[in-house]
Amino acid sequence: MLDRFNIVNRLSPDRDLILTTVDTAVNLARANSLWYLLMGLACCSIELMQTGGPRADIDRFGSLFRATPRQSDLMIVAGTVTLKMAPRLRRLYDQMAEPKYVIAMGSCANCGGPFDLSYSVVRGIDKIIPVDVYLPGCPPRPEALTEALIKVQEKIKKERFFLKQEASQQRKTEQEKRGKDGSGIPFQGSSRY
């Protein structure tokens, strides 16, 4: 366990003292208190509810649902996003506090899924908001959603905030590069919403 979380016990076993970095400690806290925004838009949300229920019990990972974006760290987009819903989805994402993460749950949120030939469905929410984990399935089972949550936790645990100047600069350059590739898509929707 100590190895897994990069925590070093530098002292003898009989002393109750462990040493670690601030980054690791902060990330440990963040990864194990991922509160997710309720974004159940279609049938996938039934599986989302099951994942929160007693059998799959996502509470084990410190993850519980919030009904407001202000208190959420994670957005699980469970279901079909229509073009009418898209500006609202973007707005809720914008209202979440940084740092924030997104799971695209199910085929509809990934790429439009069975509505690929429809006129009114967004072909994947990555056209509107950046996505961290794509979860395939129609709908995915609760075990799969738990796996996606663990993937987000792994991503969080790798992040570093307290960096030296060079490393910080390098990170910034990487982020800019990532933006150009299209993961941070600027939304040009109507300003009415």
Added chain:
Amino acid sequence: MELHNFITLIQERLAGKVLSVAEMKNDDVMITTDREHFAEVVAILKNNSSFRFSTLMNQSGADYTDTLAVMVNLYSGFLRRKVTVKAFLQRENPEIDSLVPLFRGIDWYERETFDMFGIRFLGHPNLKRLLLPDDWEGYPLRKDYVYPHSYNGMETGRADLLDVDAAGEAHV
């Protein structure tokens, strides 16, 4: 009441207002009328004491490429019969009288038909789109509807990942 008696009764009571009364396979009766007499025919079917078609079952539209059509399905507990009343509309100017004064619950049905087919219901209290956004262009269930490439800056297509050219680039 026997089916042929029922058809004869309709033809008597609605003479001059209907184009045809036909028997359908499921023991249903199809009454075809025109847009001027549509609301009047439905009113007679609802209020006449020998019909009493007071239950609205469904309302829908249809596109026959050369014309549009509006249909309404009614049920009479008194006769234990169903009828379908249908009116054909011009494609250029699809307008027909609203049935909201007769059936209050037809409100959203007519809004959806307007949303999908662009059929305007005269006298409807709140005729605006029901499902699609207000600024949507076109009527999706018409046969000549062209799917939009984008809406408010959002693309509606997605590249087929299996359809790649020699350089490995995908095309929308």
